[in-house]
Structures are given as structure tokens and as C-alpha cells.
Amino acid sequence: MNYSVPLFTILYKEIRRFTRIWPQTLLPPAITTALYFLIFGKLIGGRIGSVLGVAYMDYIVPGVILMSVISHAFSNVVSSFYSTKFQHHIEELLVAPVPNWVILIGYVGGGIARGVLVGLVVAGISMLFTRVGVLSWSISIGMLLLTATLFALAGFINAVFAESFDDISIIPNFVLTPLSYLGGVFYSVAMLPPAWQVIAQGNPIIYMINAFRFGLIGVTDVDVTLAFEMTLGLIAFLTLLSLWLLRKGVGIKN
Amino acid sequence: MSRPFWSVGIINYPMKALSIHNLKKTYNNGFQALKGVDLEVEDGDFFALLGPNGAGKSTLIGIISSLVTKTAGEVGVFGHDLVKDNEQAKRCIGLVPQEVNFNQFETVKNVVLIQAGYYGISRKQALAQTEHCLKQMDLWDKRDLVSRRLSGGMKRRLMIARAMVHRPRLLILDEPTAGVDIEIRRSMWQMMREANRQGTTIILTTHYLEEAESLCRNIAIINNGQIVEKSAMNSLLRRIHTEHFVLNIAQHLQAAPLIEGYEIELAEAQLLNVAVPKSHGLNRLFQQLTALGIEVLSLKNKSNRLEQLFIDLLQ
Numbered sequence: 001m002n003y004s005v006p007l008f009t010i011l012y013k014e015i016r017r018f019t020r021i022w023p024q025t026l027l028p029p030a031i032t033t034a035l036y037f038l039i040f041g042k043l044i045g046g047r048i049g050s051v052l053g054v055a056y057m058d059y060i061v062p063g064v065i066l067m068s069v070i071s072h073a074f075s076n077v078v079s080s081f082y083s084t085k086f087q088h089h090i091e092e093l094l095v096a097p098v099p100n101w102v103i104l105i106g107y108v109g110g111g112i113a114r115g116v117l118v119g120l121v122v123a124g125i126s127m128l129f130t131r132v133g134v135l136s137w138s139i140s141i142g143m144l145l146l147t148a149t150l151f152a153l154a155g156f157i158n159a160v161f162a163e164s165f166d167d168i169s170i171i172p173n174f175v176l177t178p179l180s181y182l183g184g185v186f187y188s189v190a191m192l193p194p195a196w197q198v199i200a201q202g203n204p205i206i207y208m209i210n211a212f213r214f215g216l217i218g219v220t221d222v223d224v225t226l227a228f229e230m231t232l233g234l235i236a237f238l239t240l241l242s243l244w245l246l247r248k249g250v251g252i253k254n
Numbered sequence: 255m256s257r258p259f260w261s262v263g264i265i266n267y268p269m270k271a272l273s274i275h276n277l278k279k280t281y282n283n284g285f286q287a288l289k290g291v292d293l294e295v296e297d298g299d300f301f302a303l304l305g306p307n308g309a310g311k312s313t314l315i316g317i318i319s320s321l322v323t324k325t326a327g328e329v330g331v332f333g334h335d336l337v338k339d340n341e342q343a344k345r346c347i348g349l350v351p352q353e354v355n356f357n358q359f360e361t362v363k364n365v366v367l368i369q370a371g372y373y374g375i376s377r378k379q380a381l382a383q384t385e386h387c388l389k390q391m392d393l394w395d396k397r398d399l400v401s402r403r404l405s406g407g408m409k410r411r412l413m414i415a416r417a418m419v420h421r422p423r424l425l426i427l428d429e430p431t432a433g434v435d436i437e438i439r440r441s442m443w444q445m446m447r448e449a450n451r452q453g454t455t456i457i458l459t460t461h462y463l464e465e466a467e468s469l470c471r472n473i474a475i476i477n478n479g480q481i482v483e484k485s486a487m488n489s490l491l492r493r494i495h496t497e498h499f500v501l502n503i504a505q506h507l508q509a510a511p512l513i514e515g516y517e518i519e520l521a522e523a524q525l526l527n528v529a530v531p532k533s534h535g536l537n538r539l540f541q542q543l544t545a546l547g548i549e550v551l552s553l554k555n556k557s558n559r560l561e562q563l564f565i566d567l568l569q
Contacts, residue, residue, distance in 0.1 A: 002374060009371025088355035092416075095319045095349050096372035097341035253323050 006098045007106055014110025018076055025076075025114065026121055029068045033122045036064050037129040040186060051188050052219045057130045061123075062213035063185030066147055068122045070180055070205065071172065073115030073148040077107050077155030078168045085159065090252055100246035104156065104239070111152025112145065119144055132216055139224065140215030146231045147208045151176075153238035160242070160251040179205045189221040204230060269332055271297045271424050271455035272318065277327035279313050279479075287313040289479040290327070295457060295472070297332070297423075300450045302470035302487070303459045304564060310479040311459050312352065315428050319349040332423055345373065348422030350413045352429045358402035362393055365401050366416050373420035380419070387415040390445065407438040414445065424455045431465060443469060463560040467491070475567055483567050491560065494532070498556035501526040504549040513542045527556060 018025040037057065045056035052059070084090045093103055126132060134140050154171070162168045183205030189197055200206055211227035214220035245251070272295040279288040287310045295301045305311050316322030318329055320336070329336040334343035356365045366387060370380035388394045391411040396404065401412060410430055417425060427446070431439045439462075446469060450456050460466055466473065466487075473490055475483040483490070503524050510520040516539055517529040530536060543550060 005374045005376060006372050009368055012371075013368055084357075087357060088353065089357045091321055091349075091351065091355045092357075092369055093372060094321055095344060095347065096369070097344040097374070098372050099341070249323050253321060 003099065003102050006096070007102050007109075010093075010098075010103065010106025011109050011113075014076075014080060014107060015113050017080060017110070018114045025072070026118060029072065029118045030121050030125050033064050033068060033125050034128070036060070037126060041129055052190070054217055054219055055130070058132050058217055059188075059213075059219070060186055061126045061130060061132045062216045063183070063209045065119050065122045065126065066144070066209050066212045067180045067183075067185050069115040069119040069144060069148050070151045070208075071176060072118040073111040074151040074155040074158075074176060075172060076114040077111035077152045078159045078162070078171075080110060081107050081156055081159035082162045082165070082168050085162075085252060086165075094252065100243055103246060104242050107156055108149060108152040111155055112148040115148035115152065116144065119148075134216055135218045136215045138215075140212060142228070143208060143212040143215060143231070146228070146235065147212070150208075150231055150235050150238065153235065153242055156242050157238060157245065160245050162251070179203055184209050184221060204234065207231065269297050270330065271295045271299065271332060272457070273328075273330040274314075274318075275328045277314070277317065277329060278325045279310075279317060279322065280325045287479055288317075288325075288327075291476070291479070291481055293474055293481055293484065295424075295455060297455055298450075298453060299455050299472055300446075300470045301455070301457045302466035302473040303457055303476065304463070304466060304473065305459075305476035309476045311476055312428065313479075314476065315349070315426055315457075315459065319347055319426060320344060345420070346423045348417035348420065348425045350410075350417045350425070350427045350430050352432070354409050354413070356401060356409075356413065356416065358400070360401055361398050362388065362401050362404065362412055363397040365412060366419050369416045370419045375420060383419050383421070384415075387418050390418070391415040392441070407434040410434055411438075411442070414442070418449070422454065424457065425449060426457045428459050429461065430458070431460065431462060439465075463564055467560040475564065477567075487560075496529050496531050499528050499530060499536075499553050500556050501528055501543075501550050502552045503543075504551055505547070507548070511543065511546050511548060513539065513546075516542075 037060075040060060041057035045060070048056040050056060050059070081090075084093075158168060158171050182200070183203055184200070189200050189206060189210075192200060207222050207227035207230055210220040210222045211224045211231075214224050272293065274291055274293040277288050277291040277293075278286070280286045291310070291314060293314075303311055303314070313322055317324045318331070318336070320340070329343075331343040331346045334340075334346065336343045357368075360368070363384060366384040367380055370383060371377075375383065385394065388397055391414055393404075393408060393411055393415060396408065401409070404412060414427075414430065430446075431442055434442070443465070446456055446458070458466065458470060470487055473483070473485065473487050474481050500521070503526060506523045507520055507526075510518045510526065512518070515531065515534045519527045521527050528539065530539060540550060
């Protein structure tokens with residue numbers, strides 16, 4: 001069977017879902033990041049000077065973009081797939097001859113689309129405050145897509161296990177937000193005390209933000225190759241886990 | 255493919271629409287919903303699956319339509335094993351569930367169109383089939399309405415349109431007429447008969463036993479996770495030895511008349527409840543009543559025949 005039709009049907013449905021409610025999905029990150037750039041970049045950043053030889057405003061741009069990508073790729077999939085479960089229209093998919101990998105790619109694809117679109121919106125807002133170029137398109141776009149994929153997968157797994165709306169807000173509030181803020185968005189790891197530098201190495205978001213930052217402005221705290229390897233490894237692990245959960249019907253079948 | 259509505263008995267067709275062998279389901283909490291169900295439904299049949307609440311009907315339908323994972327046993331749909339040949343088996347099935355389960359924020363048209371997409375139907379063809387199914391269900395003029403704004407009956411018709419969009423060979427209707435008014439129920443019966451006449455095998459669960467009696471040729475009754483009865487509807491109904499009637503009479507009686515062979519009780523002054531054994535018939539009853547000077551103005555069945563049998567079987 002040709003699976004392109006069911007795949008594009010899921011993708012179309014997912015992309016339509018968040019574009020239809022763009023004031024809730026695309027507008028808030030534009031306002032939030034504009035405030036970040038205004039407060040941290042212009043008002044406070046002007047007093048900080050430079051980090052690793054780069055103006056502070058320029059330094060925070062990659063992290064702010066990627067932080068938005070992470071949060072929106074995750075929340076798109078977790079809210080969409082959980083709503084599908086909650087309203088029982090997941091059954092429309094389960095009764096149809098749609099393989100699990102098509103379901104997974106469809107939902108994760110929707111998350112990637114929103115993550116990337118929000119990333120572009122935030123990048124556009126940053127252009128109002130600074131002029132950050134792109135040093136390496138392949139590294140920047142590669143890490144942007146991989147990060148969106150990884151967190152869309154994480155959102156999918158969260159939705160599979162979620163049994164109430166509370167369950168879909170725990171991970172974003174208590175895991176993703178702290179890890180993102182402690183992931184080197186606003187500072188270099190080198191600025192931390194030695195013990196915290198070691199602890200920070202356990203935060204995967206640090207690798208992604210630094211690799212993306214390297215792609216845009218050429219500075220990084222981590223080995224960019226290691227960042228790509230680690231992200232790809234995590235994507236492979238979460239993909240296999242998601243497919244296994246779907247095959248077992250965890251959270252979606254009795 | 256089409257079969258006369260009056261055909262009786264289980265006819266052996268070369269291909270079974272549904273073939274279930276030793277199907278078991280135990281839920282995580284230890285509840286055994288199905289205890290080894292064996293069931294076959296012939297191609298082209300109009301089949302009733304009846305049972306009280308909690309008997310295992312929904313679990314059985316859930317397993318057939320891949321919504322519930324079985325614990326043990328085999329399910330085949332038109333020769334396709336539900337596990338080994340899952341996609342082909344799914345392609346044969348259309349499900350109308352008990353509860354509304356479409357995205358209520360989508361338009362009526364998109365609900366059907368998206369389902370067609372899940373079945374791999376190209377957009378052009380899907381649009382044509384969506385239009386056909388919505389027109390058949392009398393919903394075409396509502397196509398751009400957000401589906402949550404539909405009435406209860408319309409929502410059920412939308413679920414039938416959605417289930418039919420990929421032209422399934424086996425249509426499973428899980429209490430499709432529950433809570434809909436009599437006019438809509440009649441139009442849905444008409445639709446089901448027409449689909450069956452065109453060759454679609456139909457499995458119907460319902461609590462309206464009159465509905466099953468009127469529509470279905472074969473019947474299975476499930477209770478406590480086991481099939482307790484499976485036969486042709488006519489042969490099952492032939493097993494009823496006594497029928498109950500309510501007679502409306504012209505005279506005001508003080509006591510029920512005594513007629514040998516019949517159990518008669520006075521419900522009201524002009525209303526008699528009569529148990530009529532099939533061996534005695536109604537003619538003899540009328541003759542005896544006439545002899546007693548009692549004029550019968552009208553009569554009606556006290557209970558649905560299948561309902562009586564259903565109660566007897568479950569006791």
C-alpha cells in the first residue's frame with residue numbers, strides 16, 4: 001500500500017490544527033521573545049558587554065530561538081495526541097490500516113513543523129534587535145531540525161502515558177523549562193563554578209543550544225560533533241521507544 | 255451478492271465475513287471479559303449480536319476493530335488474520351461505535367474526508383465518496399458545519415457516513431440507534447437494509463430487540479463473556495411456545511373470564527392480559543370469548559417476542 005496518503009492526511013490535519021489557532025500558537029512566542037530581547041538583550045545585556053567575544057544580544061539569539069523550538073515542538077505533539085486520546089478520535093486511526101510508523105511520523109512531523117515555524121518567527125523578531133548571520137547553514141538547520149524532532153518525540157511519549165491534562169503539563173513545567181533555562185541560553189557554561197560545569201554536562205539541551213549557536217555565530221562550549229551524535233542517539237532511542245509503545249498499545253488500547 | 259430478506263437459516267458461503275475462534279480477553283484488573291468465544295458470520299449476512307450490559311459485546315467488537323488487544327484466540331475477517339494480515343483485515347471493516355468519537359472541532363465534511371485519507375483513498379476519490387456518503391445520510395447540506403453543532407441523531411448518521419466512506423465489506427454497528435427518535439431510527443433501518451442488500455455484511459448490536467428481530471437474519475447472544483445462543487432468527491423465534499397479548503374489550507368486567515388452556519388476567523375493567531400457547535392459537539380464544547359475550551375491540555403483543563426469548567435465555 002502507498003502510505004503517502006495517510007501520512008499527508010495526518011500531517012495536513014496537524015499543521016492545520018496549529019495554524020488555525022495561530023493567535024494561541026504563533027503569536028505568543030513572538031511577544032515573549034521580543035520581551036527577552038528587550039529586557040535581557042537591550043537593557044541588561046548592554047551592561048554585560050560580551051560573552052566569548054560576542055555581543056551579549058547576539059550571544060543569546062541562538063538559545064532563545066532553540067528554546068522556543070523545543071517548547072513548541074514538544075507542546076504541539078503532547079497536546080494534539082493527548083486530545084486525540086481524550087476525545088477518542090484516536091480510534092479513527094486505530095481502526096484504519098495505518099501502520100504505527102506512519103502515525104508516529106505524522107504527529108512528530110506536525111511538531112517539527114510548528115517548532116520550525118516558531119523558530120522562524122523568533123528569528124524574525126531577533127532581526128528587529130540585532131543582526132545575527134548564519135555561519136554554517138548545514139549545522140544550523142541540521143541542529144534545528146534534530147532538536148525539533150527530539151522534543152516532538154518526547155512530547156509524543158508524554159502524551160502516550162498521560163491520563164489527564166495535568167499529566168501533559170508536568171514535563172514542560174518541571175523538566176523542559178528548567179533544563180532550557182539552565183541549558184546555556186543566557187550564559188556560557190564556562191561562566192559557571194567548576195562543580196556546576198560538570199553537572200551542566202548532563203543537560204542534553206546545552207549540547208543542542210551550543211551546536212546551534214556555533215552554526216549561527218561560531219562560538220560553542222561543547223564539541224559540535226558530540227552534540228550531533230548525542231542528539232541523533234536520543235532520537236533513535238525515543239523513536240524505538242515510541243514504536244514499541246504504539247505496538248503494545250500502551251495508553252491507547254485496553 | 256444480494257440476498258432475499260426472507261431467507262432463513264445459516265447459509266454456508268465459501269468465505270466467512272468473520273471467523274472467531276477461542277477468543278479470550280482478560281483486562282489488566284483481572285476481569286475476564288471474554289472466556290473463549292467462537293463465532294462465525296457469513297458473507298452478506300445481517301447479524302445481531304445481543305447481550306446484557308457488561309456481557310462482553312463491546313470488548314468483542316473492540317477486538318475485531320483493533321481497538322482492544324486480545325489475550326488469546328484468533329480472529330479472521332474475510333480470510334485475513336487480524337494479527338498476521340492486519341492491514342487487509344482492517345480494510346474490510348467499517349465501525350460505527352457506541353459513543354461519538356470524531357473530532358468535534360472539524361467540519362462534517364472533514365470528518366469523513368480525513369477518515370478516507372487514513373484508508374489511503376486519493377483526495378479526488380475521497381471527495382467523491384465523501385459527497386456520496388453524506389448525501390446518503392442526508393447530511394450533505396450540513397457539510398460545512400462544525401460537527402459538534404449537529405444533533406444527536408445527525409452525529410450518529412455522520413459516524414455511519416464515516417464508517418462507509420472506504421466501502422467496507424463488513425459494517426459493525428454498535429447500538430447505532432440508541433437515543434435517536436423513531437423517525438431517524440426508521441431511516442437508519444432503511445439505510446442498513448440498503449447497505450446489506452448491496453452486499454455489505456452487517457453486525458448489529460442493539461438493546462432494541464424489535465430492531466434486531468426486524469432487521470437481522472442470524473443472531474448470537476453473549477452473556478458473561480460466552481456465546482450462549484447462536485442460530486437463525488426465525489428458528490430462534492419458533493422456539494417461543496407462548497405469546498402474550500393485550501385485548502381491549504367492549505364490556506366492563508369485574509373478573510377475568512375462565513377459558514381452558516389460556517391464562518387470562520384482568521388488567522383493567524376493559525383490558526385483558528392473555529397468555530396464548532402456540533398449540534391453542536387465537537381463533538379458539540376468540541370463539542370462547544364470543545360465546546361468553548365478550549367483544550374484542552383490538553389486540554396487541556404485550557411484549558416483543560425476541561425480548562421474551564432473550565429474558566428466558568439469560569435466566
